Amino acid sequence: MGEQHSPKFPQEIIDEYAALGIDLPALFSAGHLGERMDIRVLEAAPDRVVGTMPVEGNTQPYGLLHGGASAVLAETLGSVGAMLHGGIDKIAVGVDLNCTHHRGIRSGLVTGVATPVHRGRSTATYEIVITDEDGKRVCTARLTCLLRDTNPQQQG
Template identity: 55%
Template sequence: MTEHAPANVNGLEWAARRGLGALADKMGMRFTEFTVDRAVATMPVEGNTQPVGLMHGGAYVVLGESLGSMSANLYAGPGRLAVGVDINATHTRSATSGLVTAVCTPVHLGRSLTVHEIVVTDDQGRRCSTIRITNMIKDVESATSPAPTA
């Protein structure tokens, strides 16, 4: 049986120790809630826009992938690594100022696959983007071992 994150793990502390990565830092992401069942992050619109001043669709996807992948890795637990294998997004509104907030919830938490949905809203609570990410969970050893030679 796969060992998943213990219920008493403080997800925010775990994420802070692991780090969010250079891209998340550049984009101004801030995790505000982080458990296996729900993760929340904010990101400023400013600095993450298209030339016409609208939030860049790719910025929504980076936010969603960051939350979904980190959530899958928290769920995977020690000795396991979650890696993204599929992501899709539907953008329904463009934020133009303030912060966007992303809420990530699991759709499926399995032995070898996780699926998360991330809903991104603007400061008025209006949905801007819906992202779905699938992560494959691997043993760390198999994820980092060289391929066998013949």
């Protein structure tokens, strides 16, 4: 695994979470699975989330990047965007993920960029484009998250 890193967040989001005593980089990390796959969230905002993942260690038996690894990268990045869109009163729960795998890759680093397709009050949908080091598209994914209240007892 690589060294520790801290993704870049817009200052207003940092301030909002800091006021509540919440460690933003820890909250919006890739989680245990993402750590095992060495996913790194480099920048995060409701309108754009960028992350990387090495191909090495995330391959299928033929030596190609595993489609499930691309799916994990996509869901991680889209979920971070949805959580940031929902804000401190919502949690994002993935309800639909689809991935189209365009080409195989055997080595290097892939980069995923998640951008919103729809950001509503109860759902958020992100398109995630995963490319290789030459900028060639490896996978295109779409993730829809349900935005749930963090404290449902407060609903009227």
